[in-house]
Amino acid sequence: MTVINKIKGNLFLVLVVLAYIIMFIMKPPMGIESVKNSGYYIKEMLMIMPVIFVLTALLDMWVPKEKIMKLLGKDAKAKGVFLAFAVGSISAGPIYAAFPMCVMLHKKGASIRNIIIILSSWAVIKVPMLLNEAKFLGPKFMIIRWILTVIAIIIFSWIAAKMLKDEDLPEETATKTGLSLNRDACMGCTLCVKSYSEVFEIQGKKAMVKTHNKTTIDKERLQNTIKACPVNAIEYIEE
């Protein structure tokens, strides 16, 4: 059972490995060529990835996002647009990590337009990535693409806000009190388990909330764990 789950969880990896095995049996020189090709990208990645992750985490830690988010309401206008860009472009994690956060922002009064700006800039305008883009495609390419993308997002978020009403977003499902963890956003980094192993555990490469004694929860330790999660997947609503 666990073997099947492991294969399911890494389906893409398994397919790639299979493809390589077939390649090496049928055409060994092409197999070697593929490994060489991959080597180039691995080298490029290893040079830049550690520093990008560190930079992203530092930005995430030092920029007061909570304060910024309070200013994203419907009356915020130009300032709101600017701040939405700021939140999106410095945040850590893949785009799907942004979904739950944006839903929460919308509930707290952020406009649809600003949510779309956050999601889009989260995807394409990563500050730590700009230099990386300049390296491979040239500074001119990077600057022009960056400016055009910002303009495009400003325009299409405005159009989308005209087409959408607040009611189009699903009504919030009755907010559960207590502790919850969004497994769709979890990247399986195990930080929560390291920080509070009595409450969190890893199952199938992702974290989940263990059955624990609610009365003995250490609130401060829990809050620190929530902050440590790189994708803000943990939520605690007091009962």
Add this chain to the structure above:
Amino acid sequence: MDIFTIAIWVGTLIFLGVSLAKDKAKTKQALKMAFGMGKGMATSIFSIIFAIGLILTLLPPSEIANFVGKQSVLLATVSAALLGTITLVPAFIAFPLIGTLVNAGVGIVPSVAFLTTLTMVGVVTFPLEKKEFGVKFTAIRNGLSFLSAIIIALVMGVII
């Protein structure tokens, strides 16, 4: 190492130094977070890289360039944008990949369209987005992003 990589390393190390001086615990937390992100993404990153290596062996960039060059720009751009929606590739792999393609002679317009939809539009993430925001929001956001990817690409073709 090239100047851009050095710049980002130096900048980050300075940031890290300032951060350490200001708040040791917070910095430690950030480093743990960075390590966690890397660990969480490692498997999928290596799978994507080895898949790209395989695809580029079967379809050498020069042949891709040759094939794309024979199509009309609009057709090539729309197809490139469509191809980009299927997959979800982290930006630090996407940039060297696009670099390889552009250097091999693939036009700038289709390459930009591919790059933009690669990161902004996701068929893979559609179900997740739908669950959180509803069908209408998700369809409109992804649809408009797709259109702007093509427009950005065409405008870049004119400017560069």
